[in-house]
Amino acid sequence: MLEKTFSPAAVEASHYQRWEQTGAFAAHVDSNQTPYTIMMPPPNVTGSLHMGHALTFTLQDILIRYQRMRGKDALWQPGTDHAGIATQMVVERNLAKEGVSRQDLGREKFLEKVWEWKAESGGTITTQLRRLGASTDWARERFTMDEGLNKAVRKVFVELYRQGLIYRDKRLVNWDPKLHTAISDLEVEQKEVNGNLWHFRYPIDGQEGRYIVVATTRPETMLADTAVAVHPEDERYKDLIGKYVRLPLVGRLIPIVADDYADPETGSGAVKITPAHDFNDFEVGKRHRLPLINLLDRDARIVQTFEGYKPDANGRLEAFSEPVPETYRGLDRYEARKKVVADLEALELLEQIVPHKMTQPHGDRSGVVIEPWLTDQWYCDAATLAKPAIEAVETGKTVFVPKNWENTYFEWMRNIQPWCISRQLWWGHQIPAWYDADGNVFVAETAEEAQALAGSGVALTRDSDVLDTWFSSALWPFSTLGWPEKVPELDRYYPGDVLVTGFDIIFFWVARMMMMGIHFMGDVPFKTVYIHALVRDEKGQKMSKSKGNVIDPLEVIDQYGCDALRFTLTAMAAQGRDIKLAVNRVEGYRNFATKLWNAARYAEMNQVAAVPGFDPAGVKLTVNKWIVGAVQQAASRVTDALDAYKFNEAANGIYQFAWNSFCDWYLEFTKPILNGEDEAAKAETRATTAWVLDRILHLLHPVMPFITEELNEKLGGAGQTLISAPWPLPQATLIDAAAGDEMEWVVRLISNIRTVRSEMNVPPSAQLPLLLKGASEVTRQRLATHRDLILRLARLSGVDATADDAPKGSAQAILDEATLILPLADFIDVEKEKARLAKEIGKLEQDIAKIDAKLSNKNFVDKAPEEVIEEQRDRRAEADTVRAKLAEALTRLG
Numbered sequence: 001m002l003e004k005t006f007s008p009a010a011v012e013a014s015h016y017q018r019w020e021q022t023g024a025f026a027a028h029v030d031s032n033q034t035p036y037t038i039m040m041p042p043p044n045v046t047g048s049l050h051m052g053h054a055l056t057f058t059l060q061d062i063l064i065r066y067q068r069m070r071g072k073d074a075l076w077q078p079g080t081d082h083a084g085i086a087t088q089m090v091v092e093r094n095l096a097k098e099g100v101s102r103q104d105l106g107r108e109k110f111l112e113k114v115w116e117w118k119a120e121s122g123g124t125i126t127t128q129l130r131r132l133g134a135s136t137d138w139a140r141e142r143f144t145m146d147e148g149l150n151k152a153v154r155k156v157f158v159e160l161y162r163q164g165l166i167y168r169d170k171r172l173v174n175w176d177p178k179l180h181t182a183i184s185d186l187e188v189e190q191k192e193v194n195g196n197l198w199h200f201r202y203p204i205d206g207q208e209g210r211y212i213v214v215a216t217t218r219p220e221t222m223l224a225d226t227a228v229a230v231h232p233e234d235e236r237y238k239d240l241i242g243k244y245v246r247l248p249l250v251g252r253l254i255p256i257v258a259d260d261y262a263d264p265e266t267g268s269g270a271v272k273i274t275p276a277h278d279f280n281d282f283e284v285g286k287r288h289r290l291p292l293i294n295l296l297d298r299d300a301r302i303v304q305t306f307e308g309y310k311p312d313a314n315g316r317l318e319a320f321s322e323p324v325p326e327t328y329r330g331l332d333r334y335e336a337r338k339k340v341v342a343d344l345e346a347l348e349l350l351e352q353i354v355p356h357k358m359t360q361p362h363g364d365r366s367g368v369v370i371e372p373w374l375t376d377q378w379y380c381d382a383a384t385l386a387k388p389a390i391e392a393v394e395t396g397k398t399v400f401v402p403k404n405w406e407n408t409y410f411e412w413m414r415n416i417q418p419w420c421i422s423r424q425l426w427w428g429h430q431i432p433a434w435y436d437a438d439g440n441v442f443v444a445e446t447a448e449e450a451q452a453l454a455g456s457g458v459a460l461t462r463d464s465d466v467l468d469t470w471f472s473s474a475l476w477p478f479s480t481l482g483w484p485e486k487v488p489e490l491d492r493y494y495p496g497d498v499l500v501t502g503f504d505i506i507f508f509w510v511a512r513m514m515m516m517g518i519h520f521m522g523d524v525p526f527k528t529v530y531i532h533a534l535v536r537d538e539k540g541q542k543m544s545k546s547k548g549n550v551i552d553p554l555e556v557i558d559q560y561g562c563d564a565l566r567f568t569l570t571a572m573a574a575q576g577r578d579i580k581l582a583v584n585r586v587e588g589y590r591n592f593a594t595k596l597w598n599a600a601r602y603a604e605m606n607q608v609a610a611v612p613g614f615d616p617a618g619v620k621l622t623v624n625k626w627i628v629g630a631v632q633q634a635a636s637r638v639t640d641a642l643d644a645y646k647f648n649e650a651a652n653g654i655y656q657f658a659w660n661s662f663c664d665w666y667l668e669f670t671k672p673i674l675n676g677e678d679e680a681a682k683a684e685t686r687a688t689t690a691w692v693l694d695r696i697l698h699l700l701h702p703v704m705p706f707i708t709e710e711l712n713e714k715l716g717g718a719g720q721t722l723i724s725a726p727w728p729l730p731q732a733t734l735i736d737a738a739a740g741d742e743m744e745w746v747v748r749l750i751s752n753i754r755t756v757r758s759e760m761n762v763p764p765s766a767q768l769p770l771l772l773k774g775a776s777e778v779t780r781q782r783l784a785t786h787r788d789l790i791l792r793l794a795r796l797s798g799v800d801a802t803a804d805d806a807p808k809g810s811a812q813a814i815l816d817e818a819t820l821i822l823p824l825a826d827f828i829d830v831e832k833e834k835a836r837l838a839k840e841i842g843k844l845e846q847d848i849a850k851i852d853a854k855l856s857n858k859n860f861v862d863k864a865p866e867e868v869i870e871e872q873r874d875r876r877a878e879a880d881t882v883r884a885k886l887a888e889a890l891t892r893l894g
Contacts, residue, residue, distance in 0.1 A: 055535050080144070082472070085181065166378060166421070174373075183365075197215050223336075237270065293322070301330055400529045475520075606686065666692070698728045757822075
């Protein structure tokens with residue numbers, strides 16, 4: 001006998017352990033089944049489960065469970081990412097508590113500490129994924145730093161280098177002065193800050209008393225200026241083009257150049273150019289062959305000597321050096337800023353300081369302001385690799401769902417810049433490049449191969465940099481399957497079927513997997529990319545610790561159970577719409593689990609049990625024909641929705657059928673049968689109930705795996721675990737249209753009466769008479785057949801299908817050809833009820849008018865956060881819905 005209440009904590013761990021131990025999650029490379037592959041976006045080894053993870057892994061698990069039940073050889077490839085910067089930071093913080101730095105240990109000992117940390121603490125996220133019910137093939141789990149993936153990374157680097165697609169170059173990078181490494185544009189957060197715009201006067205050389213005014217938000221960088229740019233059509237400066245200014249504080253002569261980058265409408269129209277410290281200036285510098293002068297060291301302090309590079313006739317950079325004024329040497333960038341401003345003011349060259357709001361780049365890990373910095377780095381020719389990856393989406397080899405995300409992909413890929421793939425870290429894939437004493441580079445997969453290239457006796461030193469974490473992640477769809485070894489998994493599981501991820505990973509990961517997959521495997525890594533929305537709080541705000549609005553999925557699971565959380569996320573995962581998650585929504589779907597449990601207990605108490613060999617096509621009672629057909633329609637809706645990645649429609653389809661059609665109606669309709677004397681009818685109804693409940697468990701299993709498996713086990717389940725059971729494909733031949741129409745008519749009739757009773761505040765105990773006007777012969781026949789059911793469930797005293805007119809004080813509703821009439825004068829004060837409805841309608845109209853006024857106010861719409869505007873729209877829609885219902889109720893009272 002089932003327990004009185006469902007206790008998730010009591011069953012989740014035991015079922016998961018059994019699934020994993022019995023190999024229920026395993027893919028079988030030698031199977032005759034059609035393969036189906038999902039590559040898990042590898043979470044950071046430093047990570048712990050957050051609500052975004054909960055959504056993406058729930059959706060992946062739904063697909064993998066669904067396809068497994070469809071008879072596919074389903075591989076959900078798991079693994080974790082080594083998370084270069086994040087992991088190094090974690091281990092360094094731990095060492096700092098012991099008063100030790102990584103420099104104290106040296107590289108080799110430090111890496112030993114990282115591996116120790118990984119062994120002790122690096123499995124947190126995978127343990128938490130098990131709590132979420134993720135049915136991934138853990139036996140195949142990979143790590144982006146494991147031996148096999150390291151071999152793949154080295155091979156890819158060497159091959160791309162030999163193909164001319166990886167090269168070393170001196171360019172500007174986003175430099176993190178705290179972490180001492182380059183980071184990508186995608187790892188830079190732009191934050192709005194209140195700053196200043198300093199206007200300085202630069203003296204024109206040879207024209208005493210004449211100046212050109214430039215404006216800057218970073219005064220310290222002027223020490224490394226190598227030109228001033230003006231627009232070629234700006235009449236104010238045409239006579240100065242080609243002349244020079246004497247750079248204050250330094251004395252360097254720098255040219256005035258004509259370039260479209262200078263905007264005559266902005267500031268003074270003249271722009272200082274610092275090619276080694278600004279990405280736009282770097283491009284101007286290339287166009288005019290300007291010198292590049294490095295102002296800062298790795299800590300963002302002023303260097304002791306300016307390191308300069310001037311392009312030669314062939315575009316190669318020749319090094320030179322200049323002295324730095326002694327007064328600025330070694331100063332922090334912000335200390336230098338204050339001193340530069342003070343010194344220029346003392347020279348009467350500071351024209352004005354204007355408060356200025358601006359965006360400032362910050363490292364997403366370190367939180368410090370990022371500096372554009374000129375360094376030698378390794379680059380990948382992403383533009384060349386991107387071409388076939390763009391074409392693959394253009395031709396439909398890979399499809400984005402929703403389709404609009406293709407535009408985001410194209411926009412980035414068609415404007416892609418060289419990919420800086422080197423990082424100045426110790427944790428990561430060390431770049432397979434070695435240098436001799438003269439700086440000649442030898443790229444090879446091993447030190448022995450590099451030595452062979454250099455020649456015996458040549459001393460070599462390995463490049464100390466590591467590769468960008470996303471470089472190894474880009475190989476994930478094929479490196480995890482065993483590449484570069486020729487293994488059967490590669491032929492069977494590549495390309496994958498679908499990638500499920502968030503939109504913020506399109507640039508980081510999706511695009512790079514596409515480039516690498518096509519280049520090395522000759523085919524796209526996945527056929528479909530499903531982009532899910534963000535999980536926000538109930539007001540539509542992004543969850544963050546600083547706002548205090550983070551919802552911890554593990555705490556939710558502890559309180560309501562894993563199934564309730566999974567169902568909530570699935571039911572809200574509409575394509576292209578962010579999820580506004582409130583804990584009370586999870587509570588609501590926990591109630592759905594309780595409803596299902598109670599229905600199973602009710603069935604069990606009424607001797608409902610699966611009947612071997614039961615044929616649903618053979619049922620004779622109309623109510624049983626109806627529910628058999630209804631579950632086919634539900635199966636069709638759920639199947640079609642999952643095939644189209646419409647997860648919310650799949651969840652709502654099974655929810656509506658299980659809660660409404662089965663629990664609320666069918667079980668109520670069949671109570672008289674089960675309590676009656678007709679043994680044949682009772683036997684058929686019990687068998688039908690068991691069969692339909694079994695279908696519900698099958699359809700619900702991908703979304704709510706634990707409660708469904710528990711009920712399947714307790715109710716018999718034909719001796720088969722649900723995770724490996726076949727999917728209940730819909731059978732159109734089991735749909736009896738006439739039985740469906742008849743029982744749905746009964747449902748609509750009772751629902752209409754219940755709605756009127758609720759809207760008119762009719763006391764629950766009141767037994768109303770029902771009159772029907774204009775009823776057809778079919779309607780009268782249905783009334784006669786189901787009279788007892790209708791009287792009981794609608795709480796009626798009687799039914800008269802021959803009415804001509806409605807008595808005064810009646811509420812009316814239309815059902816097909818008939819008018820439903822409920823005389824209310826003896827049960828409520830009709831006039832008072834009309835007044836109440838009118839008053840509530842009036843109040844709602846006032847509320848709607850206030851909201852409309854706000855939404856039509858341009859100042860409000862321009863200044864209010866998007867979540868506030870969305871909240872107002874939601875409130876208006878809700879008020880309008882209630883108003884419409886009340887207006888309909890008032891109309892009924894006529």
